[in-house]
Amino acid sequence: MGKQKLKIVLIEDDLALGSSILELLILSDFEVNWLKDGAKALKYLQKNIPDIIISDLMMPVMGGEELFLKIRKDSKFKSIPFIVITANMDDEVKFRQLENGVNDFIMKPFKVKELIYKIKNVIAFKNNIEKKYIPDPFSKVTIKLSEKDFITSLNEILVKNLKSKIDMNELSSLLFISNSTLDKRIRKLTNKNGSQYIREFKLEYAIKLIELGERNIQFLTDETGFNSLSYFSTSFKSYLNVTPRDYIKLIQNEKIISLL
Template sequence: MNKNKILLVDDELNLRETIKELLTYQNYEVKTASNGQEALNLLEYWIPDLIICDIMMPVMDGNTLHEIIKETESLNSIPFIFLTAKKETDLMMKCLLDGVDGFISKPFKIKEIITIIQTKIERFEKIKNVQNNLYIGKKKYFVHEINTPLNGILASIDLLIEDQETLDKKEILEFYKSIKTSGERLNRTMQNLILYENIKNNRIDFNDISSSEILKTFIDTKTNIFQIYKNKEKRIRFEVEEARIKISNKNLSFILFELIDNALKFSPDNKVIIISGKRVNDEYYELIIRDFGIGFSEQELKKIGVTQQFNREAREQQGLGLGLFLSKNIIEKSNGVFTIISNKIEGTSIKIFFPNV
């Protein structure tokens, strides 16, 4: 029977040797490195089932190593645990939201570290068994979008259970917020996949008599968006006239959320998003969403489709690339018109014509 492999990264020699001896006794195959760069050198030819890593190290620290692994297709689904003496809530929150699977605090108990390792490796084995059958688009992006929020939820819960007697109310609240953020991200991914499957298989009827008040729906959606983009309210400038249009509130909310989220995501923090909406005639209502971000080239615009993402690694995208495709599809199936004009560096303008009631 093959042994599970563990990579241990820590600059303290005595601690490395102690943990290695402990895990070897538990029938794991263990390799060690004294910093992130040594770990990367090992990972070029040896792929573990779990990585345990200190945060503060010379040459390359744990955060940098994790960032590189997260963006490496052959490595980014490997469970990654930080081994640290620090008990800083803010640091933990950032690491959890970035996709770290958990923490082992120094000094640790032998039973504790063995239990955590067994749990993470068992979960990784299950993921490896199903990920070849359940994904859309590039496999690494799907696995990343499922694993990252799921790890944030599970690791936060683990820490709440383990440290419940030492955490104060403020720290507990931060963990709850972290769980909520991760849960909403996972829910959004799964709902988009379900919507894609329903549209692909013609399970949604777009020829109903649903209608929405666009200004009210826009205000509600904007409020939801700023639950994610904290303290960024000034980034959106809008002038949206009241009107009732022929699309369900659910579909309109989805379209507005996805397109505004994209505009914010692809724009620098110092750039505003301009949104305007007005009734242009008896037949149509015009909505324009304009950003001043990175923009798309003509070649990229031609490729807009399901799971299409452009230079994801450089732009730190989240999501599966479904939002723009689904929005365009829903608009057109609702007898609307969708156009997009974009230039590199200058930004992107999306113009939508919704049928009036």
């Protein structure tokens, strides 16, 4: 069985440009669905989730910016990379798209090789994060005796319960050890107490979401299971010495610099 192709949704109203991009992406071994405006794309995306979305910014009926803002309200699209294609990118427009949370830009006219590199880079970055946080399924059939296996099992449970308010009592029950034994093993292996390890694990996940393009602090709070936005923000600042909002601005500025 061959490797599954990456699924791309292309939204472009220029027929000549759209057909050229479509042809070259297919030749580059991507599976592509091409739609001519944001309204049609929104309807399509209600039933289909691609690996990446590439959209023109200025289109009739519904443009790329409006489409992006609409689909990002749906949690299942929060981690889908979104690349904007545009011929008009003055600073105000560019900064607004970055603030919204788009993952990358490509300016018309462009070489398709540039677009293909950007697609591969953003997908590779997303996959690397997923590999870090999704445990190897074979670990489930491994006898968990070593220190490495213990941390793997612990992280596996935390990944599955990121949105919940899981505590040490629940963790110890799921790992079939006592609360005190769990805390001692975490301290021995990580030099952190159990509560600190759980909190920082969740914060590291939030940081990766920000680096992927997430800008909504309430969403980050909900996704990582913190009791409140204020507690999330306080914990984040204590961990990185910078507030979530300032860290988001820092990441945005780095992206802007890379585009100049």
